Amino acid sequence: MNADFMRFIDRRLGVPTCLALSCIHGLRKIFSKPRFIKNPNKFLFIELSEMGSIMLAYSLFKKTKELFPDAEFYFLTFKENRKALDILDIIPEKNVMTISSNNFFSLLGTTISILWKLRRKKINVAVDMELFGRFTAILSYLSRAKNRVGYFRYHNEGLYRGNFLTHKVAYNPHLHMAHNLLSLIYAVSSSSEDVPLSKTQVLEKDIFVPKRRIADNARKMLLRKMEDENENITKAKKIILLNPNASDIVPLRRWPLENYTELAKLLLKHEGICIIITGVESERKDVDIICDAVSHERCINFAGKTTFFELIDLYNIADVLITNDSGPVHFSSLTDIKTFAFFGPETPKLYGPLGKNCRVFYSNYACSPCVSAFNHRKSPCNDNKCLKAISVMEVYNEVKQILA
Numbered sequence: 001m002n003a004d005f006m007r008f009i010d011r012r013l014g015v016p017t018c019l020a021l022s023c024i025h026g027l028r029k030i031f032s033k034p035r036f037i038k039n040p041n042k043f044l045f046i047e048l049s050e051m052g053s054i055m056l057a058y059s060l061f062k063k064t065k066e067l068f069p070d071a072e073f074y075f076l077t078f079k080e081n082r083k084a085l086d087i088l089d090i091i092p093e094k095n096v097m098t099i100s101s102n103n104f105f106s107l108l109g110t111t112i113s114i115l116w117k118l119r120r121k122k123i124n125v126a127v128d129m130e131l132f133g134r135f136t137a138i139l140s141y142l143s144r145a146k147n148r149v150g151y152f153r154y155h156n157e158g159l160y161r162g163n164f165l166t167h168k169v170a171y172n173p174h175l176h177m178a179h180n181l182l183s184l185i186y187a188v189s190s191s192s193e194d195v196p197l198s199k200t201q202v203l204e205k206d207i208f209v210p211k212r213r214i215a216d217n218a219r220k221m222l223l224r225k226m227e228d229e230n231e232n233i234t235k236a237k238k239i240i241l242l243n244p245n246a247s248d249i250v251p252l253r254r255w256p257l258e259n260y261t262e263l264a265k266l267l268l269k270h271e272g273i274c275i276i277i278t279g280v281e282s283e284r285k286d287v288d289i290i291c292d293a294v295s296h297e298r299c300i301n302f303a304g305k306t307t308f309f310e311l312i313d314l315y316n317i318a319d320v321l322i323t324n325d326s327g328p329v330h331f332s333s334l335t336d337i338k339t340f341a342f343f344g345p346e347t348p349k350l351y352g353p354l355g356k357n358c359r360v361f362y363s364n365y366a367c368s369p370c371v372s373a374f375n376h377r378k379s380p381c382n383d384n385k386c387l388k389a390i391s392v393m394e395v396y397n398e399v400k401q402i403l404a
Helices: 003-012 014-031 051-056 058-067 079-088 104-121 134-142 177-188 216-229 231-235 257-267 281-294 308-317 327-334 392-403
Strands: 042-046 072-078 096-099 125-128 147-152 167-170 238-243 273-277 299-301 320-324 338-343 358-362
Touching (some): 042 104, 051 058, 051 079, 051 327, 058 072, 058 177, 072 104, 079 308, 079 327, 104 134, 125 134, 125 177, 167 177, 238 257, 238 308, 257 273, 257 392, 308 327, 327 338, 327 358
Parallel strands (some): 042 072, 042 125, 147 167, 320 338, 338 358
């Protein structure tokens, strides 16, 4: 399903469902007041939409393990995003549950199946990591978790998602998402008298960035695969990766293809530079446009040629990554690659990479950021001038310092 249709479902079906569940919850509170579980032993984390957000949640998982060392973790996400959980290797594979988003009927069918499984697990705490999505709020309630943690709008004009959370956390739009996510787990151990949650310091020392190193055999296999694609890779002094794509959820995040083309031509003037353009198979058309325009033997179209794990390994082999604001910004922080990222419709203050090896380009337009939790990440923008304002020469002058 495309992003707009999912937003439509979330609004048209989500709002009345959240209202109905709020009424049921209100009636149940008359007869039995919800209680905070002191020592929960089963946690369900829910994050459906983006792989990058799952990467930012690593500190949340680490802190939960620290606070509740004997607890068992479960995770619910869309099928296409589960690979991010495999990379983090912090939640047992058997405890990762997925919902299919191919079409409405597969969404409905897999959701019913998952809810049946979750109810049998007897989850203590459901942690809704989505900002203001109604679907995840509904899932947390229907999972039968006694305690439900999530973001609540209080007096703000945020998206309505019912009133059935037991732990209502105030979303702070001035804090990086990694810090916002940490506040969810602090809410679990907070006093029921605290309003709003979480009244806890979120410190920089609690933010962790995991690292994934490439094994020698994996390096050899990937280099051989790259050589089979283009033998010039063996002569490369430095490898530069380009990621000209971005999620269809916010297509405005794409730096223009012609800019990538012009930048590639400038970089290839340096002796020994090899450029590899990455992406999934569905993004190959855009990559073809760049490669055809560049028309150089050291420019390689690698879209659709790697598995997810191979892509992370490629970041370990390459020297530079130039990317839009998308999943690779956060995946690259798992390695030591030097990353250059373009932000515009979203702000790096909230979603910037956590690693220290990244240079962010951001033009500070008055209308930016135009997508947020409060508009369901749907912008009226018809021309992303905030990204077009980032010139090719500005980027080139930064990158060439790495090549010196």
